[in-house]
Amino acid sequence: MTLTNEQLIQIRRHLHQIPELALHETQTHEYLLSVIKGFNQQFLEIRETPELPTALFVRVQGSNPQRTIGYRTDIDALPVEEKTGLPFKSQHPGVMHACGHDIHMTVALGVLNYFAENQPKDNLLFFFQPAEESDYGGKRAYEAGLFSGKWRPDEFYGLHDNPDLPAGAIGCRMGTLFAGTTEVNIDLKGKGGHAAYPQDANDTVVAAAALIMQVQTVISRSIDPIHSGVITLGKIRGGSIRNVIAGHTRIEGTIRGLTQKMIEKIDGRLQDICEGIGRSFNMDVRLGLNQGGYWPVENNPQLTKFFIDYMQKAPDVNFIETAPAMTGEDFGFLLAKFPGTMFWLGVDDDSQLHSATLTPDEAAIKRGVDAIIGFMNARMAK
Template identity: 35%
Template sequence: MPVIDEIQNFSDDLIKIFQDFHQHPELGMEEVRTSKKVNEFLNGVGIKTYTGIGKMGVVGVLEGNKPGKTIGLRADMDALPIYEKTNLPYSSKNPGVMHACGHDAHTTMLLGAARYLAENKNFSGKAIFIFQPAEEGLGGAKAMLADKLFEKFPCDEIYGLHNWPTGELGKVGIKPGVAMAGADFFDITIKAFGSHAARPEGSKDPIIIASSLISQLQTIVSRNVPPTQTIVLSITKIHSGSAYNVIPSDCSLSGTMRYFDKEIAKLVRKRMREIIDGVKKSYNVEIELDNREIFDVLINDQQLSEVMHEVASEIVGKENAFFRTDLVTGSEDFSDMLKVVPGAYCNIAHGGSLPLHNDGFILDDGILPIGASIYARLVEKRG
């Protein structure tokens, strides 16, 4: 069974919706226009909606033609703080904000599934359409859960998906069990003592201290973590000083840790604190660590991974749907929802683009009816 005919027939409408979202990207918890458009679309096809869930989230509820399971479908809506350089005719009109991760497409796919299901209603049970704000490290899933998402809209199963700009269009991969990394974000502030650059002996140079600290932090993975474990510790930002002839008084560092084993993550956090305390004492300065556990490990339900694989096989062909064996060190806050409701999450490939989060990222809109069909068939199959 290929892409659903009805969805393919209105795919031009989906492209227009996608391009509109792409032109008007909004950052996490600022998705005012996006939420409004989603709400209007759902109401327009006869779906009852609830807004303001987790501040900017929108939930649509559609009853099937007879009793059955309640199936949740989730899509993210937020964009990234990136200046777009694609030169597309529908490039971002919001300077410094870009849909560089394809959430505009995910939202469009779920709207397409909602339209099809509302027009046909050939399913049992109930479909819950969850449009989530602020996936990009801003806690959108947690915000919706704190707003009692699943108490208000109980689901028996939940499914999500993400575009993947590598490989052939329409290849669908799913990793049963542990699939995507958990992630911490951290900020380190060194409060030292500045001086004239010509008289460094009068300073406690925060740049030298930062250099030492970075070197020591980078030994954690290689010397404290078993080599059989997959973990990443990256310093991604460093800032200090503003003049050629001044040794600054402070320095700030930021970075991320990605992990698959919670006990190993605890070990790394412990070693970070110990190293920072040691450097602090060694140089007699103040060093502050602000570590935030942003994403949990994403774990797909084994049985529902097989269900999602079966549905994907029907849509794209058995030769194009596969079980992944590799772990993804990227992170996804759909993991928070999967801790509450069993479900699964897959990736849909499209080729010819730069990576996600790149200012030249271009999404192949041929993916839209594929994702919409997978969403819709999951409801028809599992309701």
């Protein structure tokens, strides 16, 4: 029996009450497993892995498979104290599904439940992924070799909820949906000293100021203005008191880019500037870059065209073409390894993602499930 709208909502509300942070989604894992074990098991194979203990893989055996279609949902939450006032609010203090991953999981369960009852033509692989918000669970799974043999998808799909779109609407675009992100850490090491004797010291605060000003030219003068990139240096820490020259200053920030090639170009220019500042001020300037799995979400042209064409023609789908977003998503790493598409599911809310008051419209769940089932059946008919 397929899940009803009321059952899907109850699943979502239970998941909303048990949010857990990256790589600690044990209660979520157990609940997902219990729900999936309640489905018809005739076509299902469930896999748990010691390499990524809170992850869950479910394979649906196709009747006449030509490919394996992957579907990924993220399962972790954020360190946010919930302020929605909902009767089913988070029971874990300081942790909340403030990015809507409870919606993501429920939609995935609805799609999986349908194909457990209605054997698909192609094989399907459902990946319930931990650690999207931090610690890049998709990259961890890939590098652990978990997508191999019959568990390797030929193409991969996934969604993210969007409070700016009407409930149940499907949003997508050709090209990049989400930017890639890179953490930036810069340490400048000079020589401290008395403020009255600057000639005997090597001031890292002055060097940091020069570095920050030069970084502002990277986007304006090194990146094609038709494309988009961002460098934000959001934190600087140096010195201990007003009359002592700082011998160490640390700068922290983030890079955002719409293609991996663009991010790598920004990385290179930033390295050049750090080396130049080091030489100019005769000090040690060390640049640390950490991208992890947060690569740009670059949708595959052929698969995304088919996806958009289907959603535009489906009579019960409200399709909206969307602009790229500068937010990050670690599904980008998997799309760099497997062709696929990421798309939006509208949840119509005044609060934004990562907000303590995010309250998605639950009417989106069943509409999302139905749209994805329709797409997958159309894809398998090709």
